């Protein structure tokens with residue numbers, strides 16, 4: 147099935163047009179600066195890619211409906227496009243960041259579903275209105291094409307109460323639905339499915355820890371194909387140290403900093419989300435590649451030496467936290483068959499994978515150092531553990547768009 151996957155942000159609209167039969171991306175791109183400029187939308191542009199050839203053009207787009215019209219024009223263009231008519235788009239799959247306590251699985255868009263989605267604004271105030279605009283944009287251009295919503299949180303809805311409740315008083319949960327929701331669920335689901343396939347076992351019989359380590363990072367315990375626990379919480383700030391996010395901290399330290407620095411709640415939120423993590427510890431970059439190159443720098447200036455020292459702390463903290471989660475989740479699942487590394491950092495950096503696994507000998511984890519260093523190139527899962535490792539370790543390139551397209555296909559085919 148040919149599915150158009152849409153990831154709408156407040157002023158952007160990313161798209162991928164996929165064939166689910168082979169996972170092939172026929173075309174993809176992004177509309178940026180939608181609604182920006184004077185007159186409104188005059189600053190907008192589209193970047194479109196087909197067969198590795200990139201086209202960047204300015205086009206006025208005052209809203210997501212206009213952006214969708216331009217995306218369709220590109221997809222059906224005789225030179226830049228891949229289809230001759232819009233009718234060849236069989237379904238649309240939307241990435242939705244938060245399904246609140248309402249959505250447990252990917253869902254066909256109906257009026258009722260749309261109404262419920264509007265309630266999710268409370269949980270993701272920046273993202274949900276953007277998704278709504280993306281959906282409305284698609285409806286206005288392709289009113290008869292089925293649309294499916296795929297939620298980043300829905301995979302985590304199988305967590306038991308003991309895993310998703312916080313230790314606040316119960317009325318906070320009752321009044322505000324304050325609990326752990328997790329994030330990156332589409333990635334964790336994709337990675338766990340691919341890991342079970344690579345293990346050659348039914349997922350219902352496997353215990354897997356999926357490590358999505360990118361700019362945003364989270365870890366999940368996936369027992370028998372269902373999420374048992376995950377490191378992100380009420381918001382994606384919880385859990386691991388990230389590019390610019392502090393991850394889990396002592397809650398009292400939050401009020402302590404607010405008092406000392408005179409931060410308002412909004413300023414504190416901004417600080418914890420944008421100025422901490424790798425950036426805050428290293429003092430100069432949130433990009434993991436910069437952290438790694440600072441660590442290997444031989445520059446003899448005081449500044450370079452300080453960057454090297456602090457980047458070393460950031461790397462050690464990240465590896466240590468991942469280890470702790472793997473240990474905790476192995477206990478929670480009462481066993482472990484596989485660990486999978488996914489997303490920008492964990493797919494690409496052998497040093498981090500080595501540091502994480504070197505502390506896990508006791509768990510029966512033994513890396514094949516040569517494969518870990520030199521053998522990870524494939525878009526398919528790569529086994530990086532040694533032949534005699536009790537727990538298998540994989541690098542699994544995550545593919546959230548393909549997962550969204552597969553869900554969309556499954557729902558639309560069943561109509």
Ligand code: ADP
Pocket residue numbers: 359360361362363389432433434435436489490491494495
């Ligand atoms: P996002 O959470 O935004 O989707 P990604 O999964 O793309 O992020 O991960 C981005 C992170 O991956 C950045 O910190 C980047 O430095 C890191 N990264 C990308 N390529 C490499 C690489 N070859 N080696 C090490 N880190 C990499």
